[in-house]
Amino acid sequence: MRTRDFTAAAADTASVGLSLFPLGVSFGVLMVHAGLDWWWATVFTAVIYAGSLEFLLVGLVATVTPLGQIAATALLVNLRHVFYALSFPLRQVRPAGRVYATFALTDEAYALTAGGRARDWSGARILWMQVLCQAYWVGGATAGALAGALVPVTLHGLEFALTALFVVLTIDAWRDLRDLPTPLLAAGSFAAAALLMPGSLLPVAMALFTASLLIRYALRHRRPAPAVPQPASEPVVCGSGLER
Amino acid sequence: MPTPLYLAAAVAVSTAITWGLRALPFAVLGPLRRSSVTRFLALQMPTGIMLILALYTLRDLRPTPWTAMVPTAVALAAAVGLHLKTRNAVISVLGATALHVLLSTFWHAG
Numbered sequence: 072m073r074t075r076d077f078t079a080a081a082a083d084t085a086s087v088g089l090s091l092f093p094l095g096v097s098f099g100v101l102m103v104h105a106g107l108d109w110w111w112a113t114v115f116t117a118v119i120y121a122g123s124l125e126f127l128l129v130g131l132v133a134t135v136t137p138l139g140q141i142a143a144t145a146l147l148v149n150l151r152h153v154f155y156a157l158s159f160p161l162r163q164v165r166p167a168g169r170v171y172a173t174f175a176l177t178d179e180a181y182a183l184t185a186g187g188r189a190r191d192w193s194g195a196r197i198l199w200m201q202v203l204c205q206a207y208w209v210g211g212a213t214a215g216a217l218a219g220a221l222v223p224v225t226l227h228g229l230e231f232a233l234t235a236l237f238v239v240l241t242i243d244a245w246r247d248l249r250d251l252p253t254p255l256l257a258a259g260s261f262a263a264a265a266l267l268m269p270g271s272l273l274p275v276a277m278a279l280f281t282a283s284l285l286i287r288y289a290l291r292h293r294r295p296a297p298a299v300p301q302p303a304s305e306p307v308v309c310g311s312g313l314e315r
Numbered sequence: 316m317p318t319p320l321y322l323a324a325a326v327a328v329s330t331a332i333t334w335g336l337r338a339l340p341f342a343v344l345g346p347l348r349r350s351s352v353t354r355f356l357a358l359q360m361p362t363g364i365m366l367i368l369a370l371y372t373l374r375d376l377r378p379t380p381w382t383a384m385v386p387t388a389v390a391l392a393a394a395v396g397l398h399l400k401t402r403n404a405v406i407s408v409l410g411a412t413a414l415h416v417l418l419s420t421f422w423h424a425g
Contacts, residue, residue: 086404093412111322118326121333123371132325135317141325145332152333154364156340157347158357173338178368185361228386228412228419230372235394235411237369239404242395244361257363261370272374276367281356284363288355 073195080199087179088207090236091122095211096218097229098125103219105133112216116209120175122233123273124148150274154281155181164194175201182240186247256283386418 099112107129115125124145131141155176164172180201183189189197245254260279261272268275317325347353376387394411401407 086408089405090408090412106316107322114326119329119333121329124329124333128325128329132317132322135321138324138328142328142332145329146336149333149336151364152337153340154356154360155337156344157353157360161341173341174334176337178364182361182365186358228390228416231387231390231415231419232408232412234369234372234387234391235408235415236404237365237372238391238394238411239398239407241362241365241369242398243404244365248358248362250359250362253359253363254366257366258370260363261367265374273367273371276371277364280363280367281360284356284359285352287359288352 076193076195077199079192079196080203083183083196083200084203084207086239087183087204087236090232091179091204091207092211093229094122094232094236095208095213096215097232098122098129099212099215099217100219101126101129102212103216105129107133109213109216109220112212113209116212117205120205120208121145121149121177122208123178126230147271147274151178151277152176154277158185160184160189160192160197163189163192164197168194168198172198172201175205177201177204179204179236182244186244252287253284256280256287259283382422386415386422389418390415 102112103109119125127144159176159181161169161172183200257280261276263279264272264276390411393414394407397410398407
């Protein structure tokens with residue numbers, strides 16, 4: 072049973088691992104180039120475990136930025152994780168495992184379980200998936216930092232692994248629904264956030280996108296109603312009970 | 316030069332905030348999971364969120380000079396093309412990243 076969960080998780084994470092590892096390598100190299108000891112790359116990736124924040128932190132800690140500003144950056148960059156609680160299958164993980172499952176709820180862990188894909192996964196499979204994702208990331212960062220400390224050669228362009236990963240995840244998520252308005256709303260939200268609030272681009276884009284989806288939902292659910300006059304509307308209760 | 320104490324404090328602050336943002340919403344949003352709005356959001360959000368994250372990784376790209384955009388544009392086309400054709404994320408991510416490393420190394424040199 073254990074082995075089967077692990078094998079399944081290894082297959083689940085193969086593609087993500089192939090982008091997390093090289094990305095970790097480039098993070099490790101960056102840490103060493105910023106003048107930090109190699110093992111800080113291991114500490115950052117193992118303890119904080121939030122990729123995009125860690126990349127930003129390299130520049131911030133190298134110049135000894137005040138902790139208050141680091142806290143504000145962490146809050147803004149990772150605010151998007153608030154939305155992942157809507158669909159991440161935390162209930163399938165036993166209570167003791169939930170501490171780690173929430174700690175390791177990264178973009179990649181969210182993507183791998185999104186769209187109902189993980190509906191029939193066991194708690195162990197979900198946890199193994201998260202452990203493996205973190206292992207690729209910490210392993211890559213440590214290897215990169217050690218290599219960067221030994222060999223003074225920089226490999227340009229490795230950071231594109233993250234872009235490629237999100238492009239692939241976008242296409243995969245789109246294939247599940249083949250719905251055009253949602254990606255258009257997302258691109259529009261991103262463009263608006265980039266123009267209006269470039270300083271906190273990510274959380275603003277995600278908030279705008281969520282708001283636009285809520286408007287879309289409201290419009291869609293008003294359409295079939297107008298023919299029949301409705302009694303005063305009650306709070307919507309969904310009693311289908313089919314969702315789990 | 317940052318001291319070990321400062322670095323440890325920076326790590327602690329970042330970890331506490333990140334974990335809080337990941338764990339606390341479950342307590343708040345848990346009861347909302349069964350509503351139909353929540354299910355609509357959970358269904359529709361992945362595509363958009365992944366697209367926003369992909370665009371975000373490209374935020375430092377500047378159109379001037381246009382030659383600086385070539386490695387990214389080519390690698391982006393390769394990632395989309397490879398993935399539409401092969402449906403294999405491993406091939407798409409590795410292929411596009413390798414192409415980007417090659418192009419950024421030689422494009423800058425040339």
